Amino acid sequence: MTVVTFWSRRPAAKVGSGYNDPVNSALERPSPRTVLASSTLLGSLAPEQIDALLEHSRLAQAGRGEVIWMDGSEASYLGIVGTGFVKMVRSSAGGQELTAEIMGPGQSFGLLGAIEGTGCPLSARAVSAVWYLRVPKTDFLALYGGNLPLRDHLIRRTTLRLRGAIDMMSRMASGRVEHRIAAVLIQLAESYGVEEADGAMRLEVPLSRQDLAELAGTTVETTIRITSRWTKQGVLKAQYRSLTIQNLGRLLEILGD
Amino acid sequence: MTVVTFWSRRPAAKVGSGYNDPVNSALERPSPRTVLASSTLLGSLAPEQIDALLEHSRLAQAGRGEVIWMDGSEASYLGIVGTGFVKMVRSSAGGQELTAEIMGPGQSFGLLGAIEGTGCPLSARAVSAVWYLRVPKTDFLALYGGNLPLRDHLIRRTTLRLRGAIDMMSRMASGRVEHRIAAVLIQLAESYGVEEADGAMRLEVPLSRQDLAELAGTTVETTIRITSRWTKQGVLKAQYRSLTIQNLGRLLEILGD
DNA sequence: TGCGAACCATGACCGTCGTCACATTCTGGA
DNA sequence: TCCAGAATGTGACGACGGTCATGGTTCGCA
Structure with a gap:
């Protein structure tokens, strides 16, 4: 689903x-x-x-x-x-x-x-x-x-x-935008994640930050802030209209708080 | 429904x-x-x-x-x-x-x-x-x-x-709590509203503010603040575990912004 | 190769609302 | 009738995140 x-x-x-x-x-x-x-x-x-x-x-x-x-x-x-x-x-x-x-x-x-x-x-x-x-x-x-x-x-x-x-x-119950984005990414990974050579999960859907924001119910700016932070932390690789999850476990942690 | x-x-x-x-x-x-x-x-x-x-x-x-x-x-x-x-x-x-x-x-x-x-x-x-x-x-x-x-x-x-x-x-899309509560009240009125003698809509569900908060996805305090304000404005009659909508039109206005 | 448009990024500001703390009112049962 | 506990109400405070503004980057196309 x-x-x-x-x-x-x-x-x-x-x-x-x-x-x-x-x-x-x-x-x-x-x-x-x-x-x-x-x-x-x-x-x-x-x-x-x-x-x-x-x-x-x-x-x-x-x-x-x-x-x-x-x-x-x-x-x-x-x-x-x-x-x-x-x-x-x-x-x-x-x-x-x-x-x-x-x-x-x-x-x-x-x-x-x-x-x-x-x-x-x-x-x-x-x-x-x-x-x-x-x-x-x-x-x-x-x-x-x-x-x-x-x-x-x-x-x-x-x-x-x-x-x-x-x-x-x-899963969206928490008001925190960070949680919502994490939830969306996990869901997307389940449906459209493809395993890369290095074990990372690339989403084969070409989503822009705007698209991600619409999925998570927030603004582009906030989405960019969060994805950028995660990129610096090595959780995510956020490229032009493309997302690759490098540390799914960390995302799950964020969800669980 | x-x-x-x-x-x-x-x-x-x-x-x-x-x-x-x-x-x-x-x-x-x-x-x-x-x-x-x-x-x-x-x-x-x-x-x-x-x-x-x-x-x-x-x-x-x-x-x-x-x-x-x-x-x-x-x-x-x-x-x-x-x-x-x-x-x-x-x-x-x-x-x-x-x-x-x-x-x-x-x-x-x-x-x-x-x-x-x-x-x-x-x-x-x-x-x-x-x-x-x-x-x-x-x-x-x-x-x-x-x-x-x-x-x-x-x-x-x-x-x-x-x-x-x-x-x-x-309808919940707006982040505003006020909108969410209005949406919940309208929905409840459709399902469980009974017309009073004075034309007001009493909800026959004995909901506390806490219950309403859980429906709207917010806290009791915020819910109380909003229902109290509406009560002062004559939109709502908020009593002990009981809600009566006095001005449904105003609630619809709030929803539409 | 260069240009324009979409996309990504970052900072400043400030309103909304969650959190904590405490006072007051209501209610059901002994 | 009285009382404990629930329910309602109100204020202070601060963080999260929406909004605006501005600039850099990537892509598609000529």
């Missing part, structure tokens, strides 16, 4: 529709079938069901920072990430943004909105350049109606998300 | 096992059948299913502050509130407590733990003197397995809870 939950205090970053031209993106376009097969939710369907879904599904792309859909709006499809990363954002009154989850390859987004008729409660925004598959709601619902295992999978998934949200909140 | 979500900063209040003798409680003991019939989750089952559930279900009571079960522990039953109120609490490292939900008459608690094998992620604690029905997990699961409408109901309920949790978090 990838429930990395919290809020932010800053006005929304400007929408990047095209400011990082996706056409020239270095990422290769995956095939729709590959994306669907890699999906944790739909990857294990029967071949004929996959074919049925693929018929109306279309691959799409988004550049870094680009909005895939706004919250409240009635998206007619759900998305499955092929390559890159998408963040699910809740913008509240006052222009603040709350990043609720970060979805990586193989993960699907927009499910809540798809199952109920209602619009998705979260906006989707690309963290990096993204290729994703648009699966029409109607096709998905047709499949979902008569598919008990899929239903059960979904119940489990939703309860896990709820549990994760509660869990994260409790 | 009753998702009133947040955290606290204070060590757990002392466990009140019996300090408010439940035997002498003014509340009358309801009949198990009444409780089950009033349940939003199970109230609409077929008569024979109700009978089956009642066979092994037992009524239980808890005094104000008493712990019904600890989180993590393997509860063998789920609870349905008959009279009184129960809060679902997550205690995190450092002795802080996070009140995630407040459940009133007709609402069930411990579902997440019942459906998956795992223990419930939240502790249950009585806010006031409570009568509740203990429905054995095994009986519930037997019913649940072959009951599609129940399953669907549960999916909807869980997605609603998730949605509510996200919603609450975004």
Whole structure:
């Protein structure tokens, strides 16, 4: 699971529709079938069901920072990430943004909105350049109606998300920003950490300090202060839009106080 | 729904096992059948299913502050509130407590733990003197397995809870304690507000300032300061373990900033 | 290679709110 | 009726962290 939950205090970053031209993106376009097969939710369907879904599904792309859909709006499809990363954002009154989850390859987004008729409660925004598959709601619902295992999978998934949200909140319970950032980093490491040669954990999500701040519910400045301090202490290697955890144990200590 | 979500900063209040003798409680003991019939989750089952559930279900009571079960522990039953109120609490490292939900008459608690094998992620604690029905997990699961409408109901309920949790978090997004308390009060009013003769909204949950603080994720002192100020301004009538909202519009204004 | 924009970094200032300390009011039970 | 303990209230103080201001660094693109 990838429930990395919290809020932010800053006005929304400007929408990047095209400011990082996706056409020239270095990422290769995956095939729709590959994306669907890699999906944790739909990857294990029967071949004929996959074919049925693929018929109306279309691959799409988004550049870094680009909005895939706004919250409240009635998206007619759900998305499955092929390559890159998408963040699910809740913008509240006052222009603040709350990043609720970060979805990586193989993960699907927009499910809540798809199952109920209602619009998705979260906006989707690309963290990096993204290729994703648009699966029409109607096709998905047709499949979902008569598919008990899929239903059960979904119940489990939703309860896990709820549990994760509660869990994260409790870890965020301390008002200390330092704790919250530590909690976010640990969560990210669990989901997207890749072991380096020297034993460090690199996060394969290209997060800026601003992104991290939105996840931890604080400001860029404070986030920078803390990550810089940790870098000096050898806990973290904070580079340009990139984070590597060098001392996970220390982060856990900080959490426990 | 009753998702009133947040955290606290204070060590757990002392466990009140019996300090408010439940035997002498003014509340009358309801009949198990009444409780089950009033349940939003199970109230609409077929008569024979109700009978089956009642066979092994037992009524239980808890005094104000008493712990019904600890989180993590393997509860063998789920609870349905008959009279009184129960809060679902997550205690995190450092002795802080996070009140995630407040459940009133007709609402069930411990579902997440019942459906998956795992223990419930939240502790249950009585806010006031409570009568509740203990429905054995095994009986519930037997019913649940072959009951599609129940399953669907549960999916909807869980997605609603998730949605509510996200919603609450975004309303809490502002760091201002004042906003958080306003958000909590509004949420409580939606669920448990009763219209008074003079148009004010009395919360039928007997919450102390400490309880309110745990819901808003702050300290008693700050909570008292704010509620006192609001009382002077005529927004709120804050009495002993009792809250009445006199100017809901003003609270909404505070939320919107 | 150079330019502009985003990103990272650091310092100063100050409001909010947590902490401690103590006074006052309310309540339930003996 | 009285009393202990809980609940409410208020003040002082200081730290955490948000805000503003300013400058250095990295990246993408021409």
